[in-house]
Amino acid sequence: MNTNKMRHVVVVGNGMVGYKFCEKLVAKQKNGVQFTLTVFGEEPRVAYDRVHLSAYFDGKTAEDLTMAPESWYAENGIQLYLTDPVVDIDRKRKEVRSHHGMVVPYDYLILATGSGAFVPPVAGVEKDGVFVYRTIEDLDLIQSYARRARKGAVMGGGLLGLEAAKALLDLGLETAHVIEFAPRLMPRQIDDAGSGILQRQLEALGLNIHLSKSTQEITGEDTIKGIQFADGSTLDVDMLIISAGIRPRDELAKATGLDTHPRGGIVVDNFLQTADPAVFAIGECAVVHHMIYGLVAPGYEMAEVVASRLMGEEKEFKPFDMSTKLKLIGTDVASFGDPFIAEPSCRTIAYENKAKGVYKRINISADGKTLLGGILVGDADQYNMLLQTCKNKTILPPDPEDLILGSRGGEEAGAGVMGLPDDALICSCEAITKAMLCHEIGENGHTTIDSLKKATKACTGCGGCTPLVKDLIQGVQKQQGHYVRNVLCEHIDYTRQELLDLVKMNSLKTFDDVLDTFGKGDGCEVCKPAVASILASLWNENILEKGRATIQDSNDRFLANIQKGGTYSVVPRIPGGEITPDKLIVIGQVAKKYGLYTKITGGQRIDLFGAHVGDLPLIWEELINAGFESGHAYGKSLRTVKSCVGSTWCRFGVQDSVSFAIEVEDRYKGVRSPHKIKSGVSGCIRECAEAQSKDFGIIATEKGWNLYVGGNGGSKPQHAQLLASDVDKETCIRYIDRFLMFYIKTADPLTRTATWMNKMEGGMTYLKAVVVDDVLGIADDLEREMQLLVDTFKCEWKEVVDNPELRKRFAHFVNVPEQKDPTVEFESLREMKRAKEWK
Amino acid sequence: METLFAEKEEIIWYLACRAEDVPVDGGACVLINGHQIAIYNFARRGEWYATDNECPHRQQMALSRGMIGSQGDEPKVACPFHKKTFSLQTGQCLNDDGYQIMTFPVKVTNGMVYIGVE
Ligand code: SRM
Ligand SMILES: Cc1cc2nc3c(=O)[nH]c(=O)nc-3n(C[C@H](O)[C@H](O)[C@H](O)COP(=O)(O)OP(=O)(O)OC[C@H]3O[C@@H](n4cnc5c(N)ncnc54)[C@H](O)[C@@H]3O)c2cc1C
Ligand code: SF4
Ligand code: FES
Secondary structure (H helix, E strand, C coil): CCCCCCEEEEEECCCHHHHHHHHHHHHHCCCCCCEEEEEECCCCCCCECCCCHHHHHHCCCHHHHECCCHHHHHHCCEEEECCCCEEEEECCCCEEEECCCCEEECCEEEECCCEEECCCCCECCCCECEEECCCHHHHHHHHHHHCCCCEEEEECCCHHHHHHHHHHHHCCCCEEEEECCCCCCCCCCCCHHHHHHHHHHHHHCCEEEECCCCEEEEECCCECCEEEECCCCEEECCEEEECCCEEECCHHHHHCCCCECCCCCEECCCCCECCCCCEEECHHHEEECCEECCCHHHHHHHHHHHHHHHCCCCCCCCCCCCCEEEEECCEEEEEEECCCCCCCCEEEEEEEECCCCEEEEEEEECCCCCEEEEEEECCCCCHHHHHHHHHCCCCCCCCCCHHHHCCCCCCCCCCCHHHCCCCCEEECCCCEEHHHHHHHHHCCCCCCHHHHHHHHCCCCCCCCCHHHHHHHHHHHHHHCCCCCCCCCCCCCCCCHHHHHHHHHHCCCCCHHHHHHHHCCCCCCCCHHHHHHHHHHHHHCCCCCCCCCHHHCCHHHHCCCEECHHHCEEECECCHHHCCCHHHHHHHHHHHHHCCCEEEECCCCCEEEEEECHHHHHHHHHHHHHCCCCECCCCCCEEEEEEECCHHHCCCCCCCCHHHHHHHHHHHHCCCECCCCEEEEEECCCCCCCCHHHCCEEEEECCCCEEEEECCECCCCCECCEEEEEEECHHHHHHHHHHHHHHHHHHCCCCCCHHHHHHHCCCHHHHHHHHHCCCCCCCHHHHHHHHHHHHHCCCCHHHHHHCCHHHHHCCCCECCCCCCCCCCCCEEEECCEEEECCCC | CHHHHHHHHCCEEEEEEEHHHCCECEEEEEEECCEEEEEEEEHHHCEEEEEECEECCCCEECHHHCEEEEECCEEEEECCCCCCEEECCCCEECCCCCCECCEECEEEECCEEEEEEC
16 A cells, blocks of 8 residues: 555635546545645535526525535535635645635645636626626625616626526516627527527517627616616616636736736646646636636536546546537527638538528538538437537438438438447436446446436536437437337336226226236336226226325325415416306405415416415305306316407408317316317417317307317427318317327326327327327217316316315314414515415 | 333323324325424324424425335335435435434324324
């Protein structure tokens, strides 16, 4: 063993890269510790995931973003000083001194001081209401200031600036502006055409984009009031976030006489070493290959190189790929390889679809053999494949445009992820290759994302590789000859469709019966609600009886949606969106009496929020007495049938869409299904009810009705497809009966109709053959089964209100049923209330 | 031996509720000394469990409304908010190492449920 005394490493900066260095060094010396570590951090908290900083505004806590808890440092013998920046380095004595006066000697010094936001020298940047976007503290300040602000702006239209602009919108500002000096957005990643498409998408979402604008002054007394531009124009704003680039934190290095770059950054060689062999710089403070790598993946690689070299391994930091893919306010933006290389050095293929907001460009080597780089805006589904094709210099297919357009006819271009070479880097944050993943999947049986994360750390950084990793899991399993069946969970080794048939044939009516006959163990939160849904779809008995209450998802168990803070929402059914003045008054009265927040929903009805669980039966009693029924807003069942006013009032209407919508909603209300179902009926082709975005939608024609199926809103919108045209009402209902029942019987749990149809072999052609032409000869059965559900409908809430045993379950404390949950808190909001924000 | 015995003696048993107040194979919440405790009647295993009612993920008083079940042999409860699951035996969060809840001993005599608090 080593007879020398243990050597000491001091790390300055506890950011993402500084932390990663510690993690790697600890892992490398698991057997045989040779180094002790001391870490100084300037921020008040342990290293956190700055890449996902904006998630802090979406409800992630500082704790969620933490890379490793404080206890991790202690467990690994690392001395950690937070809120205590290093202020001086004495390279002669090999010591650092901190703000609080700690003096610590080092054998090796690692500078991981990162960068700060670059604030350009514009007059007025010191005013109140001007912020930067870099740390959790910055976000706290922005968040609290934003409560008082209405108009906000971001200076800088780069990656971070656009992210900050989205945050302004999310924080509820009325207007958000983006000011960019260059003539296009994201000038480092995308070209003019891509910027044009992106700009339209962002504008559609409410951002105001100002290009080629040079800011001269920030106006206002002590507080920002507006911005004055060099071209004479002005903009009124209440707050401004500056996101004009980064400035490497090199002040410490400079003071101790280390070489720094004129534009900032600590100059190091390919081994991340400064001119002083005991001092290294890694991450966003280091200038390597004459540049600052402003991304986390190269920073991690630098940490790996230095940790390896300290352990005596040969390793060098090679030029790093700067490809990026991100989702900006719902728009994909990606660039890879060399995005800007232009003809004649290459051949460029571009595709632009303004209507869809899609732009794709690929740059191909002059000989047509390899992919050099490209840009994707609006649809980056092919990013991972393109990146791999580019990095691995894979020989291109004869029609390279298929890479971005998808092949039209024939097989998909390329052989998919399984066709990549073994050393293809799949997770670049953690430097994990295809071979490593295949090994873990195939040899060690890590066949879920969660267990692969634990085994390899893949997907734990930016998460961008997750889709590829999923494909790899499937691919390897297929290769091994496993038929991948979508069984429910560890307790039930059947698919939902198989189980539904079995439950039906054996007339099982309770969860225990199902589990005893076809499962094992005690069930879980996956199989319980799936079985609950199957039982309801087959027998339509009250979901809260015969031990079925506790197998329902929480929302079904309390017949209401649980909200932040633990209160519930109340949504009475308002079929077709039609409501009488008297009923409107009752809703108002009930809301007032129980102190509920009211809102018109996106489904043409009214949601009442903030009800204590114990008040639910009382509230529903009043609503039911006034003639309302449950709206099943909590159930995987029919939600709303949206209508437009139709021929009864509208000058264009060709049929009475409201009456038909009410009829349809009354028919399918309460029908339980694999996921929720929504519908709409429009009175003419103008389609004001948006029927084509619904699971089944109906549009009036001169001769009857057109029926569309398989539409979806949500995160992956999809238009419904035409199933039948110009049919009369009766036929239309028959087709819907068949369609819905076929879906109920064959879909996987929590699969909307659109996804179900996308996965269906034969797709729409097959569905039409089953539903319209009845090629399977099951149409009569399907109709009969649906009719049973229609005939046995009962309002669940009425049953609860009338049943003292069921009512009793609606209490927060069973030992003091009259007492409400004292931890429930509200804040006031525009004359009403809202749930208190969770920490 | 002696210390073990002494520890046992320190448990105070509180009357929580009647057995029928807790749904079969489900949970209910009781208030004991200002503390919200979730009690589970795991009838399928013939066992009773008690834990904090508060889910540590977002400090929601909700675990008694969660679904119970098992993972391998381990009995567990799933929080209704974001489906973090916790072992009913140890309180350890099973799908996120960072979380832990308290568990309490339960005894049921003559149809009454008692919770032991140290
Ligand atoms: C209240 C409402 C928003 C509003 O204020 O307008 C709403 C609120 C919720 N929606 Fe929605 N959605 C509402 C209309 C919509 C719409 C618009 C529509 O129906 O026309 C959509 C897109 C259309 C669609 O579904 O195809 C919509 C797509 C979703 C999705 C995504 C579904 C998908 O297929 O991707 C979810 C998540 C899910 O179901 O898993 C969701 C889930 C939710 C949940 C249940 C989230 C949750 O689990 O807590 C929200 C609970 C509300 C509550 O507590 O009552 N909500 N949601 C709307 C209620 C309509 C109603 O009267 O029933
Ligand atoms: C909002 C936002 C979004 C981003 N999105 C992405 C993305 O999508 N993809 C991507 O790859 N990258 C992204 N980045 C960039 C990424 O976060 C950085 O590349 C990464 O954090 C760099 O890590 P680092 O450790 O070098 O620096 P940092 O994480 O900045 O850490 C440096 C730490 O050192 C501390 N420090 C400085 N001086 C001293 C001193 N003298 N003594 C003690 N401590 C000191 C600092 O306070 C800081 O805590 C994003 C950044 C931001 C702000
Ligand atoms: S209502 Fe729908 S879109 Fe709005 S926050 Fe909830 S789930 Fe998201
Ligand atoms: S509050 Fe329990 S999982 Fe989020």
